[in-house]
Structure formats: structure tokens, C-alpha cells
Amino acid sequence: MTLDTVKHAEQSPEAAQPWKDLGLKQDEYERIREILGRRPTGAELAMYSVMWSEHCSYKSSKVHLKQFGEKAPQTDALLVGIGENAGVVDVGQGYAVTFKIESHNHPSYIEPYQGAATGVGGIVRDILAMGARPVAVMDPLRFGAADHPDTKRVLPGVVAGVGGYGNCLGLPNIGGEVVFDPCYQGNPLVNALCVGVMRHEDIHLAKASGAGNKVILYGARTGGDGIGGVSVLASETFDATGPSRRPAVQVGDPFQEKLLIECTLELFREKLVTGIQDLGGAGLSCATSELASAGSGGMRVELDSVPLRDATLSPEEILMSESQERMCAIVEPGKVDRFLEICEKWDVIATVIGEVTDGTRLEIFWHGEQIVDVPPRSVAHEGPTYERPYARPDWQDALQADDAGKLPRPASGAELREQVLAVVASPNQASKAWITGQYDRFVQGNTVLAQPEDSGMIRIDEETDLGVAIATDGNGRFAKLDPYAGAQLALAEAYRNVAATGAKPLAISDCLNFGSPEDPAVMWQFAEATRGLADGCLALGTPVTGGNVSLYNQTGEAAIHPTPVVAVLGVIDDVNRRTPMAFTDEGHLIYLLGDTREEFGGSAWSQVVHDHLGGLPPAVDLDREKLLGEILISASRDGMIDAAHDLSDGGLIQAVTESCLRGGLGARLVVPDGVDAFTFLLSESAGRAVVAVPRSEELRFTDMCGARGLPVTRIGVIDGEAVEVQGEFSIPLTELRDAHEATIPALLA
Amino acid sequence: MARVVVDVMLKPEILDPQGQAVQRALPRLGFAGISDVRQGKRFELEVEGPVDEAALARIREMAETFLANTVIEDFNVKVES
């Protein structure tokens, strides 16, 4: 086969090109021809097709994501915002924290272990590329019905993959989510978050500047696996019979990635790196075009110098390969030798593959012949933008009218007891210890809190005990009922979880998991959710630092519930002041913060007891969330409470159950005036938390709440070996424990 | 009772980190002249009853759907003599 050089392309304008097979639309192909003033070469076509895919270009979502910038709250904390590999937040004492959440949904359905493993690998490299040492990971997961046979294939593989990769990298897993719902059958969601820490002066950016600087590719050799994998796979719908295309899935090598981390951190320490980019989806196409696009000049690359695992790869394949565990750095010529030396020390292969030029073009050569000559921005940053049509689906009204408040409620204390046990034992509410016990949460020796606590917390300075906390949350059922409110509820819940541990929320990252953007109903959900999230972030003062969009989570006509997952990052000046969730002191008082209303739409109770989804989700009051957060943080700082747990799915009884089981002590609860026992225990009103208060602090605490206008109700005391609701029922802790802890092992072990 | 062996290897184009780690270690241990190592799995199945074409067809199906993930792996079924 003759090489399709730029010259050849100029001479053969009419040559047929496989743009359609590469996922491009007719008008997109026309635009490429227009940009270049000729037909693209095969290599150029490969680059444009992967970079203009939905996954890489955000072409359907861009117009909506804009709001995160437009409505961004004023804050000094944001050091690097949306657009870089990950956002960076100032957490004080000269430290900066970077974190981001990303999806690896489609590959994880096809090859659960490797799909999930490489999802962790990819997000870790993003964090590393910012100049930070990765310090923890989290994994929000969604699966089909817990008892569906395919869940037994997908879940254990995903969990083993998350653990296999993260454990081997030495990153503590400090939290996540496991949610089951039939809507995720065939479209499991595997989101992965990584957080990293650096000094302010160590922030690195993905740009190629300084003519004459060298472009160094380092890490694994490039192979033929996963060519177009992430980008193509994540950019179309699975048809009903399974994935319509099966490009090879990538296999991860966490050992190589661990070497890459240590090697890269040493390169940073010696200040050898001018610009840096990880290789993820779209591989070298992405890294070279993004570095050049963000930089000052052009770039010239000798593609034949890329070290290969398979000598027969064509230049197009090399450009599209998504082989894992690779990074690309821009290095001053005088520093190249030392750079290569450090790579050798870590057994990492490193190769100079090109240099920054004073031109404006990205030029790629293959054995001396030019095969790419493009304006890099047109590939990386000026891809197509769609204004996809969207419309509120016609079924939305009926769904919201189907009020969960009308569902039959328990008629007696005995029936209430039965339903409470059913809720805490249901797969979504049950203990996830069987899963999280497969993740290393101790490694690095800085884990202050990890699952099942409300947020994961990491000490980042051993002298001052400065720490950060992160929680991720999302509730697809709420978002289905009302995507705008659902997104805000996800934000509010993660915010509350961070505050509950005593940390001050600073910023968020999000992963927006939706169905096909070609369906106007899905696009409406997306538009509403992004609007809700942007408005919510403005109200709470927490900017969006970055995130990820995963579309086409859909089998045939059936889309997943709209599932915005939100990660909130907070800071705590002294991790010794953190508030854990366990009830550990007999006699301490239990207080409920916030208002309880009759809110059952989308609730765990409506799902478990009635298999029902309808009505409206709980009302959102972000001012209240903020106030609640402030109270929880003050109470932690001033030592007024010794346990706190946020209320979310499953309501108050779920939270009390978890705090009791964690501490090994029971609770005696009294139903407060003005609310019935059922609503008290199982409503899912937002903006609430339970806290344990020593008697000596009671007055100080209630006075503080009163002075700041937060409703606070004494609901009981930590006591005994049962959870007792006076006048209704009592459940021994052993019975609760069996119900809560046996479910997941019984389904999966 | 007959033994059927199913070998499962990563497809040639797929990265094999384990095989690579072994290969890279060999020269250090003083073993030269091995240009590539691939590591896979070997399943030894004890089969009740005769291993006729029908039995082998079932085992091939088992390998295809369960023992191997054919997105990344190839397999080979053989009767042990």
C-alpha cells in the first residue's frame, strides 16, 4: 500500500475515503476538506475522526457545559479551571489539590475487568499530568438489577478491575457508590475519580511552547489494542443484540503505570518538564494536537520513531491507538539527557519523537514523508458543535403526576418494622463492605476516613494535619423525575457528605451519564441537569473544576436514567477534628438537623416496597444545605458533636442504622411531634443530618443551631443493643446487622 | 475419565504485561535467546463419559462463552492423550 502523504492527497482529490466508517458525518468530512483546502490524508482523517468523536469533542454537550463557566461563582480557590486535564483548587498552606471524575462505561460492559481497570488508569494519568502526586481514588458504580444474571458477570469483574488496578498502583480507595437499577442493564456505569496533591508552584499544564523544545513520548510501547476504542465505543449506542462494534478493548498494566507515576514525579521534582499531557482516548492524535493547540507555536513529529509493540502498525493506527500507560512531555533540549536518565532509572521507555516549531501547524512525518499538516486547533479545540434539538418528553407529566405519596403506607408498628428491615436490606441500601473490602484503603498511610464514612478524607500534610475530603453522589431516580432538581440533589448530597465529616466544601467535578443525545428527550434531560448543576454550584459557591460527559448509555430505545454524578471536594484544617459517622458513646444524645416533610417520590421505600417510580423528588433548598453545612463544620471544629451522618436514600432510619452498626451500639428514638412515624423514619427530605451530642455540649449546640435558624430536634439517645422507635417497634442490632450485611454477599459471593 | 485441556491466551495484538515482565527478567537471570514470552491460562477439565464430538462441541462453547473473553483472548481445546 502506498503511503498517503500530504503531497499524494493534493494530487488525488477525488480518492474515496472511509470517513463514514470512522464515524464522521458528511458535513464534518466536508468541513475537514474546507479547513485543509484539500482532502485529508489517511492519517489526518484518522486524527480528525477520533478527535471529533462525541467522546473527545463534546460536540453534543458543549453548548450546555458552557454554563459552568458563565455561572461560575466568585472564588479565589480555583487555580486552574475547566479545560485542562483537571481543575486545581487552592486548599491553603501553599497546597493545591486537583481532582476529576471520568467514565469508562462502555468498555466495562464489554470486558468488565479491563474496562474498569483502564478507567482507573486513565483518570490517574490526568491527575498526574497536572503535576500532582495522586493520593486517592473513588469509584461511583451503577449496575443492572442486583439479581440479574449479567450483573454477576459485570459487577465482580468491574470491582476486581477497580481494585486490581488501584491496589497495584498504591492508591487508597476512599469511597464511591454502588447502585442497582434495571435501567443500567446492558449499560453499567463505571465512573472513576482520582485526587492528587501538589505545591502551587508545581502545577503543570498541557501546552507545547518554546520553539526547539523536544517532544518526548514515554511509558508503554504503542500497540494495536484499542484503536479508536474509547472514542468510537463511547460515541454510539449499543443495539439490542449487544455492542454493534467490538474494537479491541485495552488491557491495562498497573505496574507500568506505577513506574510512570514515580518517574514523572521525579521529573517534576527536577523541573525537567515544560508541558505535559497524558495519553488517553484518541492516544497520540489527542496528545500532539492538544499540546500544540494550547501552545504558542507548531509541532513537528517523526511518527516512525514511536516505539511499537507491533511493527506492522500503520501510521493511522499509531495515531489512533489507545494503548495505556503513556505520557507525552515537552522538554528543553538541555534537559533531555537528564530526562531520559530518570526514565531509564524507572525502567520506563522514553523517546524523543519531535519538537516544538515556531510555525503554526502540526506536522507529522513518516520515514521522512509528510503525512499530516494541520492547524492543531482545528483538530483539538475547534471541533464541531451541535445544537441538538431537545424537548421535554411527553411522558414527564404523567410520571410526575404518579405521586408516591398515594402509595399504601404501613398500617401498624409491626408492618413499619418489616418495611424498615426490607429497606435496609435492599441491595441499594445494604452494606457494600463485600465490595469495598476488596479495595486497599490504607496504602500511603494518610487515610483518615474511608468507606463507609460519609466522605473519604486524606491527610495531606503530616506536620500541620491539613486534609481534604471528597464525596461522590448521584441519584438517577430523582433525576428521572426531575433532571434539574435531580442534579441539584446530587450536588447537595455530596456537599452535605463532605460537611458532615467536618470539611468545608470548595469545588466540584462531575460525570454526566446519559442516553443518546440524538433523542430529544434525553437531550432535554441533559439540558435540565446541566442547568440545575450550574445554578446549584452558583448558589453553593462551589465552582465546577472539570468533569466528563458519557452519552449513548442506551440499548435500543431504552436510555438509562439521567445520572449526573457529582464529586465535592472539601478542605479541613486539622484532620484531628474530623467527624466520623459511628455512634460510639452510650448516653450521648441524637439530634436531627433540618426539616422532615412527606417526600417519597423516587425514595428507597417506594422502590423497595412498591417497585414504584413517580411523583416529584424531594424539594431542594440550597440555602438550607449551606446553613446545615456551616453548622456541621462549626460543630466539628468546636468539638460539640462526636458523630454525624447525612440523611439521603432510605431516610432517617437508614442513617441511624448505619451509625449504630458502625459503632456497635443501639439507639432509642422518639417520634417528634408533628410528624408520623412512617414519614419520620422513611421520608427522604433533603438538607438533613443526624448528629450525636455529648450531654455536656447539648446547650451550646442547640443554642448555636437556634441562633443561626437551623431547625434542630432531639430524637433520642444512644443506648443498648437495639434500634427502638418508641411506641412502634424495636429491632435488635444483630437482626439489623444480618439484614444489612448479608444481602450483597448472598447475591454475589 | 478423560482430560480435556483448554488453553486461553491473550490475542496477539493485546498487551500481555505478565509475559513482558517475565521476558524482561530473563536476561537478568542469565537466560538469553528468548525473544518473546506470552503468558496465558491452562484449564484441565476432567470429563465424565466419552469425549466425543458432542462433548467437545460443548466444551468449545464453554470456552467461548465462559473460560475466555473472546474480545481479548483466543482459546484452544484439545484432548489430552
Add this chain to the structure above:
Amino acid sequence: MARVVVDVMLKPEILDPQGQAVQRALPRLGFAGISDVRQGKRFELEVEGPVDEAALARIREMAETFLANTVIEDFNVKVES
């Protein structure tokens, strides 16, 4: 270039939970008649130069000292035809 295969299996007296897990899953997936499964490793070595007795002796030594841990594993070396 010749290929030499080294099979490494756990010794018969050592518990093989991986093989057992496979075996236990088979009936659920509708495969009956497999009375035992053992899971081991298969190494495919690409050997430069002739695979004569000397080369095989070296590979046997490599298997004995490195590819297998003979405290728990047996191995078998064969030339692939």
C-alpha cells in the same frame, strides 16, 4: 524461530480455588459432566536459534528456578510443533 511451551500447574495436593470456582460455575451455566477443573499457567516462549537438547535443558532450568515455584507447582516443557 521455534516455540517452546511451559505448562505450570499447582501440585495435585494443593488446593486450587480458581479451578474450583470455575467448576462450581459450570452447572449454573448449563454445562454438566465436568467432574474436576484445575487452572494453571501456560507460557509460550519464542526461542531464537535451534531448540536442541542444550536449549531445552536451559529452559527446564528456567522453569525450575523461575517460571514455577516447585514448592507448590509442577511444570512441563514441550516443543510446539
Add this chain to the structure above:
Amino acid sequence: MTARIGVVTFPGTLDDRDTQRAVRLAGAEAVPLWHRDKDLKQVDAVVLPGGFSYGDYLRAGAISRFSPVMATIIGQAEAGMPVLGICNGFQVLTEAHLLPGAMLRNNDLHFVCRDQKLRVETSGTAWTADFRAGQEISIPLKNIDGRYTADEHTLDELEAEGRVVFRYADRGAAADGYGNPNGSLRDIAGITNAAGNVVGLMPHPEHAVESLIGTGRSDGLGFFTSVLKKLVNA
């Protein structure tokens, strides 16, 4: 003069910095050792920390065992220098035949991470002098290849010579951190060589040295104070 305790880093080692922290908290000087260096920098004792050296590819510890630093450590260990292998370090020690037996995949096939109760069986080693025989301690366990195996003869010999150093404590329910987590023969969590200077165990004392972090217990410090006392008194 403070004792110098070397902490080895192989490619893929994870708990080296944690182990250095534990050594420092115990009052000794932590000396990083690099797998490619034969030189032990005149340390008085060595810890092989946990992790996935060489990705645990082939078998846990199998590739690291052949590194240059191990060649020196094997010689020094045979000459009496205290050596502690934690988790992956324990696996390296068995692969290097400094300790008998081998480690297999956990019998439930999963990675397990939990706070594990151990019974200290002997205080007669370089690393357990600060414990009492029969004492129960709690330190994190985290591994996937932690099932200790040896033939009956070897096991009998270990028992007879008092060389079983730690057992998984079996009182109470497994969920509280009691019980054998992986199917190790005779509940063995850690052993020593005949001289008592080389100890290997699967759980991680270096993750239990501070009151706030990890499990919030400091039962692991005793390992490092034990060896320190021995070195200072020597």
C-alpha cells in the same frame, strides 16, 4: 547513635514511604535502599515493604527475589542481620528461600482489605521482643496472594521449633477482623527462620502506627521498637 533501618524499594513497591514513616516514629533512622544497588549503606536491619513488586506478575515476589539488592540481603540475613518482610516482602522472602513455604491466591479469590486480629505466638524474634506470647494485636491486612502453604513436614517443624510468629486469631466473628481470612494452613500469618532474625508476615504493621490514620491503632509500632531495642542493646 540511632539505628539505621533500610527500607527497600523495588519497582512496584507501594508501602516504602509508609514503612519509612513507621521506622521514624519508632525512633530509628530510615534509609531508602534501591533494588538495583548491591550496597546496603551500612544499615543495621532491613525491611522489605509491601506492594506489588514487578506487578506481582508471574508470582508475587518471584522477580524481585533476583534483584541485586536481594543478593546482598540474602547473605546478610544468613549472617544474622534482622530482616522483616511485610506482605509482598514476605512473599519475596519465601521466593528467596530465606523462609520456608509459599503464598497462594486467597481461597475466596478476592483481594481482602481489613483490620485483622493476630495472636503473637512468640516474642523470641528480632521483631517481636516488645510483644508478649499470646498477646492479641490488630493491624491491617491487604492482599490477594496471602494463603500460606507448606508441606506437612515443614509445618510440623515450624511448630516444633516455635517458628510460627503470628496466627490469625480465631475468636469471635470473622466480620470483626477475627478468623482466617485466606485459608492459610494452620492459621499462619507470619513465621521466622531458625535464628529468629528473619521474620515475614502478611498483615501490615506499618499501617498501624498512628492514632488517627488507618485503623486508628498503633499496634504496629512494636515491630519497629522491638528491633530498635535489639540493635541498641547489641
